[in-house]
Each structure stands twice: as C-alpha cells, then as structure tokens.
Amino acid sequence: MGFTFIGIIIGINILYVSFFTLRMLMVIKGYRLLASLLAMVEVFVYLKGLELVLDNLDNPINLAAYCIGWGMGVFVGSKIEEYLALGYVTVQVVVDSLEMELPGKLREHGFGVTSWVAEGRDGPRLMMQVLTKRSNEQKLWKLVTSMAPKAFIVSFEPKNLKGGFWVKRLR
Incomplete structure (x- = not known):
C-alpha cells in the first residue's frame, strides 16, 4: 500500500x-x-x-x-x-474631488457608473456605484486607483439584480 x-x-x-x-x-x-x-x-x-x-x-x-x-x-x-470569478460585484467609490473625470473614464472602459455628490466629514465627495462581473473587478480597482489614488473603495456582491441598463445587457 x-x-x-x-x-x-x-x-x-x-x-x-x-x-x-x-x-x-x-x-x-x-x-x-x-x-x-x-x-x-x-x-x-x-x-x-x-x-x-x-x-x-x-x-x-x-x-x-x-x-x-x-x-x-x-x-x-x-x-x-x-x-x-462567478457572479457580479458592486464597487462603491468615494473620491474627495468633485472635479474628477473618473465616471466618464470608467464609462469609456465599458463600466456602468451611477454617480452623485455626497456629503462627507470634510465636505462634498463624489460617490460612484459600479456594477461589473467579478472577473472585471481587479481591472476596475486598478483603473480607479491609477486615476484617484486616495479613493475609498468598497466592493460587495449583490444578491439580486432588477432594472437598469446592466440587467438588459445580462440577458
């Protein structure tokens, strides 16, 4: 044996x-x-x-x-x-400058971005929410950190998706 x-x-x-x-x-x-x-x-x-x-x-x-x-x-x-890398991930990005062209640049790379102005401890912040395949998550992180090195980034996996242009593209 x-x-x-x-x-x-x-x-x-x-x-x-x-x-x-x-x-x-x-x-x-x-x-x-x-x-x-x-x-x-x-x-x-x-x-x-x-x-x-x-x-x-x-x-x-x-x-x-x-x-x-x-x-x-x-x-x-x-x-x-x-x-x-099964499934999708939602990446939330917070940057401390409202002058950033980051949402447009992310869209140019094929990412769907929803952005808005939010109020942080030290003033206004640009908030972005991006839904992407998990296989594209690292590409997204690298792109964001190259353009906004001080960005606060959080990612999480959504359980259900409904509505929006992404859901139409998924089908």
Whole structure:
C-alpha cells in the first residue's frame, strides 16, 4: 500500500472537498442546477474516499492523509472559484474631488457608473456605484486607483439584480 495509497487518499479528498467548496459557493450565488449536478459527482468521490479510509482504519497515517487532503481541498476549491470569478460585484467609490473625470473614464472602459455628490466629514465627495462581473473587478480597482489614488473603495456582491441598463445587457 504505502505512499501510493496515501497519495490516492489525499488526491480523492482534494477532489471531493474542491467539489464541495464549489458546490456551496454555487448554491450561494444562485447556480442551483449546476450545484445539483456537481453534488452528484461530489458524493460519489466522497463515498469512494471514505470507503478507502474506513477499510484501512488500522493505519493512523491513512486517517492523517484524509485530513491533509481535506485541508488541501478547501484551498484548491477556493482557488478554483476565485479563478472562475462567478457572479457580479458592486464597487462603491468615494473620491474627495468633485472635479474628477473618473465616471466618464470608467464609462469609456465599458463600466456602468451611477454617480452623485455626497456629503462627507470634510465636505462634498463624489460617490460612484459600479456594477461589473467579478472577473472585471481587479481591472476596475486598478483603473480607479491609477486615476484617484486616495479613493475609498468598497466592493460587495449583490444578491439580486432588477432594472437598469446592466440587467438588459445580462440577458
């Protein structure tokens, strides 16, 4: 059995927990059908891995391999989801100058921007709200910070979208 068997246990758990992590994130983001299909594969991999460990409980190294694979699976699953960048993000930008051409520049780069003047602690601020695909979030952050290095930026994931030009483009 040896190292090959331990490698198989670790590999199966990396695969299983990666599927588990992706499935949970897909459920949270509303991809229910895809999550259901992934769950079928996930449970098959889980049962095969569990069978291997339960049939060989006499060796504590097998149990340790199972635990190591579990931890590595969480990491791998989260990296895969980060790479896929499923869903959308809302980025709120606050700049301390009302003279900024930032909304127009962001629109030139294809971002939808809603902007307004807000009152901050030290006076008027330009507020912007931008909805974009998560895969474009880093591009947006870099663009904003290159043009307004002191901008205050917050991003969050919207759960539901209704109305606006973005929703029309999504369909």
